[in-house]
Amino acid sequence: MSKKQEGKKFGCIKCGHPFEIYPPDSYYVLLTIEPCSQGDSKEIKLTCEKCHAENVRYWDVHHIVVG
Numbered sequence: 075m076s077k078k079q080e081g082k083k084f085g086c087i088k089c090g091h092p093f094e095i096y097p098p099d100s101y102y103v104l105l106t107i108e109p110c111s112q113g114d115s116k117e118i119k120l121t122c123e124k125c126h127a128e129n130v131r132y133w134d135v136h137h138i139v140v141g
Contacts, residue, residue, distance in 0.1 A: 082094070091122050093129065095120065102116055102133035103133075104135065105132070105133060106132045108132065115133065116134075118131050
């Protein structure tokens with residue numbers, strides 16, 4: 075039995091209209107507004123259905139910090 079992915083919610087950068095999006099797989103689970111410095115983020119572009127502004131977000135993974 076597979077675990078259902080939880081959606082992430084955010085508002086349009088221009089008008090605040092809500093979006094709910096789902097991760098592409100179980101590896102990419104963090105939704106961010108900037109790509110990570112390790113260069114492995116997956117960019118997504120969504121057009122707001124209310125104001126038609128382009129919204130860019132990035133799916134990323136939990137990185138282990140070794141220090």
